[in-house]
Amino acid sequence: MRVMAQVAMVMNLDKCLGCHTCSVTCKQTWTNRDGVEYAWFNNVETRPGLGYPRGHEDQERWRGGWELDGRGRLRLRSGGRLRRLAHLFANPDLPTLDDYYEPATYDFDTLVTAPADESRIPVARPRSALTGEPMAVTAGPNWDDDLAGSPVHAAADPVLAAMTEQVRLSFEDTFMFHLPRICEHCLNPACVSACPSSAMYKRVEDGIVLVDQDACRGWRMCVSACPYKKVYLNHRTGKAEKCTFCFPRIEAGLPTVCAETCVGRLRYLGLLLYDADRVAEAAAVPAPADLLDAQRSLLLDPSDPEVVAAARRSGIAEDWIDAARRSPVWDLIARYQVALPLHPEYRTLPMVWYVPPLSPVLDATGARGGDDADADDVFHTITGLRIPMEYLAGLFTAGDTDRVAGVLLRLAAMRAHMRRRSVDGSADPALLERVGMSAEDVEAMYRLLAVAKAADRHVVPAAHTERAAELASWASGCSLDGPGGPGMSPTASRGGVVPLTLRRRRPR
Template identity: 50%
Template sequence: MKIKAQMTMVLNLDKCIGCHTCSIPCKNVWTSRAGAEYMWFNNVETKPGIGYPKNWEDQGIYQGGWTAENNRLALAAGGRVTKLARIFNNPHLPQIDAYYEPWDYDYGSLITSPVKKHQPAIRPRSQITGNSMEIQWGPNWEDDLAGVCETGAADTNFAGLDAQKYLEFEQAFMLYLPRLCEHCLNPACAASCPSGALYKRDEDGIVLVDQARCRGWRYCVSGCPYKKVYFNWKTGTSEKCIFCYPRTESGMTTLCSASCVGRIRYVGVILYDAERISQAASAADPKEIYPALVDMMLDPNDPKVLDEAEKQGISEAFLKAAQKSPTDKLMRKWRLALPLHPEYRTLPMVWYVPPLSPIQTGTENKNPDEALSDMRIPVKYLANLLAAGDEAPVRRSLKYLMALRAYMRSLRLEKTPDKSILDQAGLDGKLDEATVLEIYDLLAIGKHKDRFVLPTAPTPDQADMRMTQGEKGFE
């Protein structure tokens, strides 16, 4: 057993309001310079839709991630020989139109315009060529289902469903999907790089790009199935989300998490067995990847795990953070959160709590399974998005959330807690009153110190500094 620590994030889609407040500080701090205009390390997509860049989920187009044959992993876009043969022609690389050609306006012409009969106007101007252009796509083009009548049918998450039925006005549904780099345990971007410029930090698992080694081959862009590596056309190197490591190293959370008005984000540490990465990623059936991924995660409160982790050099700060980690609870302990497209076999470490949605008919005499099948958002759609098409883990998570809501309603409104709700959920006896209250405290009213638990490196002057500012009472 080889124990490693990994920085992780969980996003509660049940609370995301699609305000994009997470994207703006990230953009202002990390990509506000020439060549990075079109980069959005964090963006919020409206589902259904093809996303940003266009059709990023369609690996038939981009060949991102891994494939597995006879329990052997291989890059979907081909290995070294294939890449060498195509080193000057990468057919799976997204073009600028899949993102958008960045533009600005000549605002000075409005100020210097002479007196005219009509209001002066300005046209968008390409920041790449300097020429006038027509705007045809953008990072939030499908926001709030805008244009979904044209793009929605191409959403790959409709597999097994009648897309046209759910795109009709009466049947339409919507959810917000904030996205960032997954900082995977088995990153295809790093494996795709001929220069070895992408690497996974040993101490916390954050995936970064060494700007000094990057030669701009852009195989990392096509290799990433989530399309969260970008090419800076000005510097000629690739860039990506850095999980705000200058902040996390000081015990502060990421900018996207700190700015989230809905409190949907949770950041923490998990422990996992690195020797099981290949086994989990190469599972014959894609539906087996999520269970294998959960099984890789280790209980940070297990004395045997702690003893072995200390022997292998995991710092006390990381071990303490893992024991209090909100993400460990949501991912491993309660299994409320699920990975985004585990079938890509990269073993992503940014997970999502699936959203509940209105039940379309009366709920009287409905058991939980019937209620789930009658929800506005099809369970199959969520399963395609978060569980490689397997509905079982999605239904399990949604049952927890339904039972939580019903029980807390009986407790807070009716003043008579109905314990039978927990039994009816059919959750193999694991959802007791104490667990329900703990989940409620974290998901509904979680405070800063509960949602973000990060380790910090000890300094000579402050050797006892271990947890976040939130742990010290910061709100």
């Protein structure tokens, strides 16, 4: 057992408002500059819908993630070394600008310099941020926002396309929800394996996946290999960029910008301990429906004395082990088992997990004439409402509807139990027995999901370094403001010492 640490995130989708505050603050911090106008390290998608870039989940088209060969071994869907070498200069699996959108600016000078003429109202016409030419705005990073019932947008959803005709035609009557997405910082990242120049790497100390801008040669194989399409090409520098998990803030013990500014307080940050020796084994489980259990089995109980001893032997500091014990991410993923990974069938072992939305199920309960406060009515609705179950399972459990139903039943039991406690102070042992949880666990899960303060939602241990003061200074300005980003600073280009936090660790 080789214990390693991973900074991870869980998002409670019941709380997402679709306000895009996380996207805007991330944009202002990391990609508010030339070359990455179209790149959104964080975006919020309406589901069902096409997402961003459009149809990014269609791996028959994009060939992202991993698959098993005829002998059950992992291989990149984008092909082996020979195929990547053959397409080094003409990669056929890259999204085009149309799959993203052409970023626009506006001719604001017209508004400022227009003469005072009541008969003519000046208009700031859109112009391409890339060419400067006039253009019509026909797409954007959240173009299908709040349009999940639209046959134009929902019908082209790759997850819906895999379902029956009845499901796809009636899905608009079921529910809509928002899905925030960032880089998954996977345990088995396809982007790292596909990079010909080893510029993409996963940090040993905290598992964050980064790009060494000095080593990147712009081959864009990482863009193709990432099944979540969360790697972008900076068209000015010709280098790849992606979500950095706000590593300067993480190193200073602070939450990511998206978590710090989230209006719905739906993001949970924490440390996980996992067995690095079993990552390849877990990713190569034959049945896609078994990947969830395989990934959970990698996560180690930070309260287990054997795990703690192994973590110490691996050089993990005591305060990091303590942070892993207090981690809300560990509680939601492993203790309460209400968080699920996004598309485990990609076999990348993602480390951004989601608590599926329960509110649409409560709405459906009322529409059927049931009582959304009655656990039996809610349970009946969950088990009978196959349409959203199929869709949620297509996102989070590789199609296993029973696993999604189990999570929703547990969340419904929590609501029913807490409502009963609030009304008359009673408890229903049979209700808790049905979901295999004690009253103490249910109430602790409620406190975490409903009323937890920032200190309980974000448990981030500071990095251990002699240059802690420098790390703290980075926390106040962690954007890629230098030309080309990390590793491309004037000091680095002159052959000087690259800051400690930006040095490339040896890839695993």
